[in-house]
Every structure is written in structure tokens, then in C-alpha cells.
Amino acid sequence: MSDSPRDSWKLSLPCTRAEAEALEGDIAAFALLDSPPVLMTSEASSDDGDAWQLDAYFEGRPNAALVRLVQTLVPSARGRKPVLEKLPQADWVTMSQQGLEPVTAGRFFVRNSNADAVPSGYKDFLIGAGLAFGTGQHETTAGCLAMLDRTRRLGHRFGNIADIGTGTGLLAFAALHLWPRAYGTASDIDPVSVEVTADNADKNGVPLGIAPGRLALFTAAGVDHPGIVTRGPYDLVIANILAGPLIELAPSLSGVLEEGGTLILAGLLDTQAARVLAAYRAQGLRLADRIDNGAWPTLRLRKRPAIGWHRPRRWPHGRNGEAPGYGSW
Structure with a gap:
């Protein structure tokens, strides 16, 4: 069969302890893979503190090429048969994520267990280990949380928010916490992710629906869904995906973004940032802010406003994400 x-x-x-520690977080070598493996490291011997194992x-x-790629992560195992x-x-996936440490990013505390104590002064999200990407452990997700928090502290206001490629729903939940009167939209190409998001929304008290302060869910490739398009234009769009899809989606993500609106991008390596930025500059966006979390940057871009009386608008003046005193064109 x-x-x-x-x-x-x-x-x-087999690997060394130093190699195991270097594998914490996202792995740059997997950035272009559609379905990267999940890595776990553990001590192989209680008698030898340097003897570890990579699973x-x-x-x-x-396939053989993917096996060789994993082997390059642990040079000490060269010549050893995997x-x-x-x-x-x-x-x-759930088993591999059990026991992950909580993550603090900006004002957010993300945990996957009820056993984790929540520090005072933080907004807590319980995102259990599961099939969907985006637990908060990944540098890209943590970078987006930090960028959302920074954007709110700078005084930006949003009324219509979309999280494209939502994974577990975490970033959409965080955005609605920061801007609780906004319309919320979250989508993913994977129907399992949409189911996970709905379950996480229930666990975290995030209401679903189409009204302000609620989150509408869609299964779609990018923004290719009538529900996503008709709820636009958005003054804040979040896309934590990968560099290749981000470049491919540049016209459509820019198209559903309101003129003057904000776009937060992540999932790319620092070596890919120039190509991603070039794709969005061609659509009339410019870089407004950047957070580097290891090799994984989070970019905040702004869409150049149109000039003239015919500029399309959905939200009242001052609700398009502009922060007075922080510059404009």
C-alpha cells in the first residue's frame, strides 16, 4: 500500500548541544519550503552534556534533497546515517509543540497551556498547540505582535482590519484588542486553519461575525473571495506568509488596501526584504517602519494617498491609519 x-x-x-541551541526559532533554510518540517532537539545522554539529538x-x-537539507543543520553528524x-x-504537530515556552511581544503574552502564569499588565492569549502555524513562538509572529503594539503606541487608528493567511487567528485577535471598534476579517488558504481560528476565538473571547468588533472568517487563497473584497477597502492589512507568496500577492494585497492605509508584512528573511519591498513599491507603497527579529524582519508599509476630490473612502477622515505628527506625503 x-x-x-x-x-x-x-x-x-545526532548533534551537539551548540547545534541544538542554534536551531531554536525559525530556520532560514526552510523559508522557501511550502511545508517545512518541525524540529525538536533533546539530550541524548544524561552522562554526556554535549550529546544531543535532532528529530x-x-x-x-x-525526499533525498530535503533529508540532505536537514543534515546541513548539524555538521557534526556528517558521515552518520540518518x-x-x-x-x-x-x-x-500538536505533540511537537507541547511544552513550548510562552512568548512576550509588545503588550501581548501568548501561551499554549493553562499552566502558564500570566504576568500582570499584559494582554493574554491562549493559543493551543495544533495543526495551524502561528503560535507566537515563531519570530515572524512575535515580530508582527511587536509591530502592531508599536503602531498603536504611535497613535495610529484603524476601522477595517484584515489578517490574510491568519494561521491560528492570533494576529487578528491582537489587532482587534488594540482597535476594538474595528471591523475584523481573517482568512487562510487552509480550511483547517480557519477551523482552528474559530476555536481559538471562542477560547479567547473574540466574537465572530460581521459587525464592528467582531471577526469574519473566510477560506481563500490570498484575498480571492467575494466576502473579503466586498468588506474592503481595509485601512490595515496584515500578511505573515512567506516571501514568494508575498511578492505574488503584492497587486491584490495593495488593491484591497485603502489609500493612505497600512500594510504589515512578515514571513520573509532579511535577505529577501529588498525584493519584497520592490514588489510593493511598484504598487505605490513605501516603507514606514521595520522590526528585525533575528533574520526575520517585520515591515510596515503605507499606501500613498490619491490626490483629488474623487478619492474613494469608506471611513471618516482621520480613521485611515494616519498618525498626526508622525509624517505623511
């Missing part, structure tokens, strides 16, 4: 595309596989390699979990059997095994049917 042939393997199912959803079968789970594990690749194991890489895959959805589907990895152990590749098919796993029993199980939610290995």
Missing part, C-alpha cells in the same frame, strides 16, 4: 500524503515521518540525527517531523515522506521512520497516525 502506498503512503498517504498526510502520513507523518521522523528523521533523527525532524515531516508531513509526508521527505534514521528515517514512518510514524503511527497521530497529531505530531
Whole structure:
């Protein structure tokens, strides 16, 4: 019987403690992969503090090139034969994320367990380990949370917000916390992510619906859904995806953004930022702010306002994200 595309596989390699510590967070080598593996490291021996093991979990059997890519992450294992095994049917992504440390970004505290104590003064989100990307552990998600918090502290106001490629819904929840009177829209190409977002919304007290202060959910590739288009234009769009899709989506993301509106982009490497920025500058946007979280930058862009009486508007004057005193064209 042939393997199912959803079968789970594990690749194991020995590594050193230093190599294991270097693998914390997002891995630059996986940035262009559609379905990157989940990495876990653990001590291989209680008697040897430098003897560690790398386990890489895959959805589907990895090909030889992907195995070699993982091997490059642990040079000390050069010449050692990797152990590749098919796993029993199980939610290995959830298992791999159990026990992740909480993340603090801006005013937000993101945890995946009720056992984690919430510090005072932070907005708490419980995002359980699961099938969807975006738990808050990833540098890209944490960078977006920090950028949203900074944008609010600078005095920006938004009335219509969209989170494209929402994953777990975390960024949409954070944006609605910062701007509670706004209309909220969240979408993902993966229907599982949309289901996860709905479940997380219930756990975190985020109301769903089409009214102000509520979050409307859509399953769509990018903004390719009539519900997403008709709810626009948006004065804040968030897209934490990957560099390739961000470049491809530049015309459509810019198209649903209100003139003068704000676009927050993440999921790209610092070496890819110039190409991503070039794609959006061609659509009339300019870089307004940047946060670098390791090798993963978060970009805040602004769309150049049109000049003239015929400029289309949905929101009242002053509600398009402009922060008086912080510059404009």
C-alpha cells in the first residue's frame, strides 16, 4: 500500500548541544519550503552534556534533497546515517509543540497551556498547540505582535482590519484588542486553519461575525473571495506568509488596501526584504517602519494617498491609519 500524503515521518540525527541551541526559532533554510518540517532537539545522554539529538517531523515522506537539507543543520553528524521512520497516525504537530515556552511581544503574552502564569499588565492569549502555524513562538509572529503594539503606541487608528493567511487567528485577535471598534476579517488558504481560528476565538473571547468588533472568517487563497473584497477597502492589512507568496500577492494585497492605509508584512528573511519591498513599491507603497527579529524582519508599509476630490473612502477622515505628527506625503 502506498503512503498517504498526510502520513507523518521522523528523521533523527545526532548533534551537539551548540547545534541544538542554534536551531531554536525559525530556520532560514526552510523559508522557501511550502511545508517545512518541525524540529525538536533533546539530550541524548544524561552522562554526556554535549550529546544531543535532532528529530525532524515531516508531513509526508521527505525526499533525498530535503533529508540532505536537514543534515546541513548539524555538521557534526556528517558521515552518520540518518534514521528515517514512518510514524503511527497521530497529531505530531500538536505533540511537537507541547511544552513550548510562552512568548512576550509588545503588550501581548501568548501561551499554549493553562499552566502558564500570566504576568500582570499584559494582554493574554491562549493559543493551543495544533495543526495551524502561528503560535507566537515563531519570530515572524512575535515580530508582527511587536509591530502592531508599536503602531498603536504611535497613535495610529484603524476601522477595517484584515489578517490574510491568519494561521491560528492570533494576529487578528491582537489587532482587534488594540482597535476594538474595528471591523475584523481573517482568512487562510487552509480550511483547517480557519477551523482552528474559530476555536481559538471562542477560547479567547473574540466574537465572530460581521459587525464592528467582531471577526469574519473566510477560506481563500490570498484575498480571492467575494466576502473579503466586498468588506474592503481595509485601512490595515496584515500578511505573515512567506516571501514568494508575498511578492505574488503584492497587486491584490495593495488593491484591497485603502489609500493612505497600512500594510504589515512578515514571513520573509532579511535577505529577501529588498525584493519584497520592490514588489510593493511598484504598487505605490513605501516603507514606514521595520522590526528585525533575528533574520526575520517585520515591515510596515503605507499606501500613498490619491490626490483629488474623487478619492474613494469608506471611513471618516482621520480613521485611515494616519498618525498626526508622525509624517505623511
